[in-house]
Amino acid sequence: MRILVTGGAGFIASHIAERFVHDGHQVTVLDNLSHGKIRHIPPRVHFLQAELASPEVEDLFKTLKPEIVCHHAAQIDVVTSMKQPLADAGTNILGTLALLLHCRNYGVQKFIYASSAAVYGTPMYLPIDEKHPVKPLSCYGISKHTPEHYIEAFSNLYGLDYTILRYANVYGPRQDPTGEGGVISIFLNKIERGEAPVIYGDGQQTRDFIYVKDIVSANAAALTRGSRQILNVSCNQATSVLELLQLLAVLTGKTIVPAYKPALPGDILHSVLNNRAAISALNWSPEYSVPEGLKDTLTSQSG
Ligand SMILES: NC(=O)c1ccc[n+]([C@@H]2O[C@H](COP(=O)([O-])OP(=O)(O)OC[C@H]3O[C@@H](n4cnc5c(N)ncnc54)[C@H](O)[C@@H]3O)[C@@H](O)[C@H]2O)c1
Numbered sequence: 529m530r531i532l533v534t535g536g537a538g539f540i541a542s543h544i545a546e547r548f549v550h551d552g553h554q555v556t557v558l559d560n561l562s563h564g565k566i567r568h569i570p571p572r573v574h575f576l577q578a579e580l581a582s583p584e585v586e587d588l589f590k591t592l593k594p595e596i597v598c599h600h601a602a603q604i605d606v607v608t609s610m611k612q613p614l615a616d617a618g619t620n621i622l623g624t625l626a627l628l629l630h631c632r633n634y635g636v637q638k639f640i641y642a643s644s645a646a647v648y649g650t651p652m653y654l655p656i657d658e659k660h661p662v663k664p665l666s667c668y669g670i671s672k673h674t675p676e677h678y679i680e681a682f683s684n685l686y687g688l689d690y691t692i693l694r695y696a697n698v699y700g701p702r703q704d705p706t707g708e709g710g711v712i713s714i715f716l717n718k719i720e721r722g723e724a725p726v727i728y729g730d731g732q733q734t735r736d737f738i739y740v741k742d743i744v745s746a747n748a749a750a751l752t753r754g755s756r757q758i759l760n761v762s763c764n765q766a767t768s769v770l771e772l773l774q775l776l777a778v779l780t781g782k783t784i785v786p787a788y789k790p791a792l793p794g795d796i797l798h799s800v801l802n803n804r805a806a807i808s809a810l811n812w813s814p815e816y817s818v819p820e821g822l823k824d825t826l827t828s829q830s831g
Contacts, residue, residue, distance in 0.1 A: 529751065530554045532594035534580065534627065535601030536573070537564025539703045540642065540695075540743055544598060546570040547744045556592055558585060559601060568702055580623030589634040597631055598640040598747060599624060602672070606646070609668035620671035628675075628682050638689040639679055640750045645696050645736070645760070645801055647673040654766075655736075655802035658694070658758050665794060676758065683756055691754035691810075693746055696762035696801045699821065700740030701828040712737065715773065716825070719780055729791030731770035736762045736800045739821030742814040749810035762801035763814045775819055779826055 531548050535541040536557030542564070548555045549572050556574040569575055574592070578584040580601055602620050603609060609616035624641070631639055648656050649663035664670045682688045699710050705717035718725040738761065746761045777784045807813050816824065 529596055530556075530592060530594045531596045531598060531751075532556050532558060532588070532592070533598045533600065534558045535564065535599070535642075536575075537561055537566060537569050538600065539568075539700070540698055540740055541598070541600035542568035542570065542702060543700070543740050543744050544600070544747045545573055547748055548598075549573060551748065556588065556594065558588065563604070563704065565702075580619065581626035585626065586630055589630040589636075593634060595637050596640065596751060597627060597636055597638070599627060600642045602642070604668070606666045606668045609666055609671060613667040613671075616667050617671050617674075620668075621674045624675035625678055628678055628688070631688050632682060632686045636688065638691070638751070638755075639682075640747060641675060641679055641690065641692045643676060643692050643694040643758075644669070644672045645694055645762075645799060647676070647694060650796055651799055654798060655762075655764055655800040656760070657802040658760060658805055665796075689755055691750040691756075692758040693743075693750065693754075693761045693806075694758065694801070695743060696736035696738050696760070696799070698738055698740055698743055700825050703740075711735070711769065712772065712822070712825070715776060716829070719776060719782060719784060724785055724787040725773060726789055727769055727773075727786045728789050728795065731773070731786070731788075732768050732797075733791075733795065734766035734768045734798045734800070736765060737767055737772075737818050737821070738763050738814060739816035739818075739824065741821075741824070742816055745815070746806060746810055746812050749812045753811060754806070754809045757805070757809050759806040759809055760801040760803050761806050762803045763818070764800060764803045765818065766798060766800045767818050772818070775822055779819070779822055
């Protein structure tokens with residue numbers, strides 16, 4: 529298939545592009561390199577460095593005629609989204625809408641959209657399923673959720689097929705540890721430098737961590753399954769920040785003494801996503817437990 533992967537120089541979508549190439553697809557990556565790295569783009573991929581909402585992207589649709597758009601390009605930093613909500617909405621909402629218009633105009637069959645657990649806001653019950661109310665707490669949560677409405681409307685109005693994947697906390701090789709990167713990449717970076725990882729609060733807060741290779745397999749499955757569905761992609765497993773540090777201590781063989789700081793205001797204490805719908809709709813299931821995913825991350829990073 530001809531597949532356009534947006535954000536393919538970034539953490540998650542570079543792994544997805546790699547898999548699509550491996551599976552024999554004709555892959556084009558679109559990325560403005562604002563956060564991505566050219567070295568992450570796999571070989572045998574056509575690459576366009578451009579803004580989502582730029583005229584070059586329309587030319588790309590005209591000439592390459594993608595059958596599938598796998599959309600991962602986004603402004604991903606929650607703090608930035610609060611400081612610069614207009615820029616955040618410009619990329620995440622208007623950028624996605626620009627792509628959807630090209631999908632409509634140039635006959636794209638399916639749109640796979642990387643959404644986020646951030647759309648749910650404070651959990652009312654756990655594990656959070658897809659029927660859980662959507663009440664995002666941050667501008668990022670709003671800007672990741674709003675395109676879901678456009679996607680569903682474009683599907684109803686113009687017949688564009690879609691799968692919306694709401695990811696839990698993704699980790700793995702190539703994740704950027706700077707800024708507001710994922711806690712695992714931040715911890716790994718600190719441990720490597722011999723610095724103390726920082727725990728905000730008592731470390732009992734839990735998250736549902738999913739290894740990037742399981743996100744890749746969900747996207748590969750979504751090429752042909754999960755039609756017109758919104759699906760959580762997660763391990764359905766809670767791991768506390770303290771448990772995470774214990775696992776990292778065992779896997780790295782290092783003694784880790786964390787630094788404690790006050791809990792961050794508004795931080796969600798526990799978050800776990802129910803993944804049953806994805807298991808059934810995508811005929812998929814996560815293959816990596818957190819210890820297995822961490823081990824694989826450490827092996828890949830040292831390799
Ligand atoms: N990492 C996670 O835990 C997580 C969780 C839930 C959802 N997601 C979603 O998954 C997707 C990928 O996240 P990631 O962690 O790989 O982030 P990332 O920052 O590594 O990748 C995003 C890519 O998009 C590119 N980009 C940003 N703005 C652009 C624009 N205007 N035009 C073109 N390219 C642009 C960046 O350069 C970057 O390479 C995002 O949509 C994110 O919201 C990530």
